[in-house]
Amino acid sequence: MIIINKEDGMRNIIKLYVFIYMCIAVMVFTGCGGEGKDETPKPAAEKHRERARPVFERRPLPDGIKWLTNDADPVFSSEKAKKGGLFRTAIMSFPLTFRFVGPDSNGSFRSAILNNHLGLIGIHPNTENIIPEMATHWAFGDDKKTMYFKLNPNAVWSDGTPVTAGDFAYTLDFMRSKYIVAPWYNDYYTKEIDKVIVYDDHTLAVVATKAQPDLHMKVGLNPIPRHAFEPLTGDFVKEYNWKIIPNTGPYQISDFKKGKYVKFKRKENWWAKDLRYFKHRFNVDTVVFNVVRDYNMLWEHFKKGKVDIFNVTMPKYWHVKSNMPLVDSGYVKKIWFFNDTQQSASGMWLNQDRAIFMDKHVRYAFAHAMNIEKVIEKVLRNDYFRLEHGFMGYGKYSNTTIRARRFDLEKVEQYMKKAGWQRGADGIWTKGKARFSVEVTYSSSEHTPRLVVLKEEAKKAGVELKLQKLDPSATFKKFLEKKHDVAWMGWSTSLRPQYWEHFHSANAHKPQTNNITNTDDPEMDELIDAFRDSLEEDERIDLSRKIQKKIHEIGMFVPTFMVPYVRQAYWRWWMLPDVPGTKMSGDLFSPFSSATGGLFWYDHDVKLETEKAMKEKKTFPGKPIIDKTYKIKE
Amino acid sequence: MITINPLTIKKIRRFQSIKRGYYSLLVFSILILISLFAEMLVNKRALVVRYEGDYYFPTYAEMIPGTTFGYDYKYETNYRDLAVRFSEETGGNWLLMPPVPYGAFETDLKEDRYPPFPPSFSEKHYLGTDTVGRDMVARLVYGFRIAVFFSLILLMVNYTIGISIGSAMGYLGGRFDLFFQRVIEIWTNIPFLYVIIIISSIVVPDFIMLILIMAFFGWMGMTWTIRTVTYKEKAREYTLAAKALGASNTRIIFRHIIPNTISVIVTFAPFAVSGGIVALTSLDYLGFGLPPPTPSWGELLYQGWSNMGAWWIAGSVIAAMIVTLTTVTFIGEAVREAFDPKMYSTYE
Numbered sequence: 011m012i013i014i015n016k017e018d019g020m021r022n023i024i025k026l027y028v029f030i031y032m033c034i035a036v037m038v039f040t041g042c043g044g045e046g047k048d049e050t051p052k053p054a055a056e057k058h059r060e061r062a063r064p065v066f067e068r069r070p071l072p073d074g075i076k077w078l079t080n081d082a083d084p085v086f087s088s089e090k091a092k093k094g095g096l097f098r099t100a101i102m103s104f105p106l107t108f109r110f111v112g113p114d115s116n117g118s119f120r121s122a123i124l125n126n127h128l129g130l131i132g133i134h135p136n137t138e139n140i141i142p143e144m145a146t147h148w149a150f151g152d153d154k155k156t157m158y159f160k161l162n163p164n165a166v167w168s169d170g171t172p173v174t175a176g177d178f179a180y181t182l183d184f185m186r187s188k189y190i191v192a193p194w195y196n197d198y199y200t201k202e203i204d205k206v207i208v209y210d211d212h213t214l215a216v217v218a219t220k221a222q223p224d225l226h227m228k229v230g231l232n233p234i235p236r237h238a239f240e241p242l243t244g245d246f247v248k249e250y251n252w253k254i255i256p257n258t259g260p261y262q263i264s265d266f267k268k269g270k271y272v273k274f275k276r277k278e279n280w281w282a283k284d285l286r287y288f289k290h291r292f293n294v295d296t297v298v299f300n301v302v303r304d305y306n307m308l309w310e311h312f313k314k315g316k317v318d319i320f321n322v323t324m325p326k327y328w329h330v331k332s333n334m335p336l337v338d339s340g341y342v343k344k345i346w347f348f349n350d351t352q353q354s355a356s357g358m359w360l361n362q363d364r365a366i367f368m369d370k371h372v373r374y375a376f377a378h379a380m381n382i383e384k385v386i387e388k389v390l391r392n393d394y395f396r397l398e399h400g401f402m403g404y405g406k407y408s409n410t411t412i413r414a415r416r417f418d419l420e421k422v423e424q425y426m427k428k429a430g431w432q433r434g435a436d437g438i439w440t441k442g443k444a445r446f447s448v449e450v451t452y453s454s455s456e457h458t459p460r461l462v463v464l465k466e467e468a469k470k471a472g473v474e475l476k477l478q479k480l481d482p483s484a485t486f487k488k489f490l491e492k493k494h495d496v497a498w499m500g501w502s503t504s505l506r507p508q509y510w511e512h513f514h515s516a517n518a519h520k521p522q523t524n525n526i527t528n529t530d531d532p533e534m535d536e537l538i539d540a541f542r543d544s545l546e547e548d549e550r551i552d553l554s555r556k557i558q559k560k561i562h563e564i565g566m567f568v569p570t571f572m573v574p575y576v577r578q579a580y581w582r583w584w585m586l587p588d589v590p591g592t593k594m595s596g597d598l599f600s601p602f603s604s605a606t607g608g609l610f611w612y613d614h615d616v617k618l619e620t621e622k623a624m625k626e627k628k629t630f631p632g633k634p635i636i637d638k639t640y641k642i643k644e
Numbered sequence: 645m646i647t648i649n650p651l652t653i654k655k656i657r658r659f660q661s662i663k664r665g666y667y668s669l670l671v672f673s674i675l676i677l678i679s680l681f682a683e684m685l686v687n688k689r690a691l692v693v694r695y696e697g698d699y700y701f702p703t704y705a706e707m708i709p710g711t712t713f714g715y716d717y718k719y720e721t722n723y724r725d726l727a728v729r730f731s732e733e734t735g736g737n738w739l740l741m742p743p744v745p746y747g748a749f750e751t752d753l754k755e756d757r758y759p760p761f762p763p764s765f766s767e768k769h770y771l772g773t774d775t776v777g778r779d780m781v782a783r784l785v786y787g788f789r790i791a792v793f794f795s796l797i798l799l800m801v802n803y804t805i806g807i808s809i810g811s812a813m814g815y816l817g818g819r820f821d822l823f824f825q826r827v828i829e830i831w832t833n834i835p836f837l838y839v840i841i842i843i844s845s846i847v848v849p850d851f852i853m854l855i856l857i858m859a860f861f862g863w864m865g866m867t868w869t870i871r872t873v874t875y876k877e878k879a880r881e882y883t884l885a886a887k888a889l890g891a892s893n894t895r896i897i898f899r900h901i902i903p904n905t906i907s908v909i910v911t912f913a914p915f916a917v918s919g920g921i922v923a924l925t926s927l928d929y930l931g932f933g934l935p936p937p938t939p940s941w942g943e944l945l946y947q948g949w950s951n952m953g954a955w956w957i958a959g960s961v962i963a964a965m966i967v968t969l970t971t972v973t974f975i976g977e978a979v980r981e982a983f984d985p986k987m988y989s990t991y992e
Contacts, residue, residue, distance in 0.1 A: 384753075388751075388754075388758075389753075389758075389776070391758055419717065419719070433718070435706040435707070436706060436707050437707040437709065437719055437720060458776075458936050458937075459775060459776040461936075462749075462751060462776050462936065462937045463751050463753070463776065465749075465937065466749060466750060466751055469719065469720070470717070470719035470720070471719070472718075472719070476935075477935060477936050478848045478935060479931070479935065479936060480845060480846070480848065481845035481846075484846050
């Protein structure tokens with residue numbers, strides 16, 4: 011059940027938690043998509059309407075609509091980009107289907123297909139403002155649940171058919187159909203999206219079922235080509251398994267051989283190629299995904315030049331394996347790019363139902379007794395960074411003034427004395443019969459070296475840590491049952507911070523909730539309730555920051571590490587913009603992603619130059635590139 | 645009490661004459677003896693400190709904070725630092741460190757270098773460090789002590805239960821025997837390694853608990869042998885005589901029968917010891933043994949396996965295991981030979 015993603019070993023544990031978390035907790039928070047997570051059956055009343063006439067309503071547009079657009083945010087592509095070239099990358103296994111819904115479709119290859127289906131609107135990766143995709147203009151209804159869109163009249167499907175408002179209405183029909191065998195989507199598009207209203211071929215409104223903040227993240231639908239699917243039948247799953255569906259993005263599958271490769275070709279006259287935020291992007295003519303089933307083999311392929319890029323985020327690759335002549339002589343470049351996306355809240359969660367942690371001063375002292383900096387410096391090769399609080403990288407929702415409590419023996423002393431404790435004969439704090447000795451429960455043996463160092467350092471501060479390594483599911487169960495002293499774990503991220511499940515008293519003192527610290531604070535409850543009820547962005551941002559401050563004040567969470575970057579190696583003829591990525595980039599060589607992808611390009615002259623140099627044994631400067639443009643400020 | 649009768653003396657002589665086993669016993673006993681005083685030999689605490697006219701003996705004492713020796717910190721004194729300081733000063737202060745000045749839990753981390761560190765005589769890491777920077781010698785020595793005493797205690801628990809039940813089965817016979825035979829047959833079929841793995845993935849067992857869990861599944865081994873031997877001894881005249889004199893069953897079993905089966909028990913013991921060491925090591929290797937950071941050979945073996953480049957980790961732990969297990973096996977072989985009754989009935 012644990013999906014090992016070798017590309018990024020350091021985040022595996024976080025991914026594991028992401029997975030567990032998703033399974034158990036996040037079902038109530040839709041929006042992040044993905045089928046199979048929630049098998050709630052759709053309402054029985056749902057009739058299939060496959061053969062029916064288009065179900066959208068046509069009405070006159072209401073008055074007083076204020077159309078908005080965005081043509082002022084900075085562009086993030088490079089004018090120097092040239093079109094052309096062949097980009098070879100790899101997948102570990104051949105996809106089981108090209109469908110993006112239905113059985114077996116939730117594999118890693120789906121993103122390559124879905125990224126070539128644009129939505130109504132996008133999010134600017136640096137400013138987080140709304141930017142146009144299929145829609146040129148948009149407007150918010152007063153009811154906080156309706157959004158109006160004007161479609162780009164040039165938008166066409168890859169088969170030349172124009173995209174119309176009806177295709178968006180069809181999205182609901184399609185996603186609600188039982189023939190696609192996708193219960194999660196059936197449910198989501200029934201419970202979250204109420205309807206699509208078509209005013210004319212290029213004007214529509216999408217209505218959510220309830221008023222909510224960040225409405226645009228929910229109603230920015232993708233169109234689905236009615237003409238490609240109609241009529242839907244029970245054979246859908248089989249019939250469309252390997253069908254190439256018309257899309258609206260920059261590339262389309264042109265060729266594939268099952269088990270071997272998938273080839274995408276750039277559309278010569280793509281309708282969106284001159285739009286402000288798409289210009290100078292998606293430059294490569296052909297993108298090939300070759301199947302390479304072994305990661306070590308992939309590394310060899312890369313060194314031979316059969317694959318153009320390689321992910322070297324893992325310390326073993328960055329520090330050891332990639333220290334090779336190819337890099338030293340500059341034929342292959344290495345880049346360390348810091349991004350600024352949501353960081354997992356990983357660290358030590360103190361159970362406040364334990365007598366020892368009921369005292370705020372003791373919690374503070376505990377935080378000051380954890381020498382996280384030493385672990386980062388001496389064990390993690392400075393590859394990890396100190397997490398200052400649990401919600402870093404959430405843009406404006408993050409309170410950047412909070413600093414995690416640093417290792418400080420004097421402060422430990424101060425707080426412990428305030429709480430009435432004394433040092434025992436063995437140097438550990440005691441109070442009456444109590445001894446400052448707590449159990450730290452964790453699940454990955456990879457983390458043992460870190461905890462061993464923490465333990466030794468904590469002893470200096472008079473705190474004894476007893477390490478308890480359990481199997482992952484036993485660990486998680488123990489946390490959810492609130493039977494731990496200190497939980498060593500990280501939570502998954504979501505688009506906006508989630509507070510209620512972790513810090514609201516409604517979830518305290520009972521098993522099977524995510525409030526594993528048993529936080530029970532009236533002020534906190536007030537803040538969280540206000541945050542959940544508010545529909546005003548500014549107010550929510552303000553409350554979010556206040557909540558983070560409050561978390562820090564209560565001190566039940568000791569933040570540990572974050573990995574706010576990506577590290578990649580690539581052949582020299584691949585070019586990146588001056589600022590090689592965006593705040594949200596998780597991969598600088600993502601070929602299709604409409605938000606952050608397609609920024610790189612191929613330079614044929616440099617390739618010839620490099621090949622010549624390799625023959626003549628000439629070298630180029632070979633220093634790794636470190637880009638800190640978006641590094642979270644310390 | 646078992647008095648040393650001429651037969652036993654003969655057996656001991658015989659054992660001594662088997663040189664390989666005899667020397668193995670000497671080596672093994674010395675190793676255990678050394679490990680008992682490991683704190684004097686491998687420790688981060690100094691043996692003796694003379695500071696401002698006073699003597700301190702930190703080895704077995706409570707923690708002495710840095711402030712005692714003029715440092716500004718209140719946690720335990722770093723005696724290696726102190727040694728350097730004393731050698732620079734000229735105040736007549738001095739201290740004596742153990743030959744290996746590192747503790748088993750202490751991580752010795754360096755600037756700009758990352759563990760594991762290779763063996764270095766200048767740093768007194770004679771066998772290098774493990775992947776967290778802990779001294780290999782310290783880990784091995786303390787790991788040895790834990791493994792050996794673990795398996796000795798396990799042996800005693802197993803034998804106490806196994807022998808009592810085994811001889812009761814043999815002596816009482818009948819339904820009691822029949823019942824326990826079936827119980828043991830069923831019990832033996834439980835794959836005990838898996839059970840231990842399951843248990844220790846839910847709760848982390850400590851030393852005593854691990855012994856209890858393993859004894860729970862390990863006591864059956866001796867019962868069969870003892871049962872058979874008891875059957876044999878029960879039919880002998882001396883048992884009948886004791887019975888005729890009115891001795892109780894308990895007295896007959898523990899005073900007469902068991903002393904006469906001692907040779908069987910002793911013969912099996914060394915192999916059980918090596919079995920215990922191997923069991924603990926393999927559990928630790930799999931990550932289901934004693935909780936970290938307990939010094940453990942199994943954990944070192946795992947580190948060595950996943951860091952083949954650091955040859956000193958796998959090298960020293962494998963060497964240590966070979967030495968220990970070979971000596972124990974040699975002892976076992978010699979004991980078996982010395983106690984072999986056939987010895988007296990062969991003719992040249």
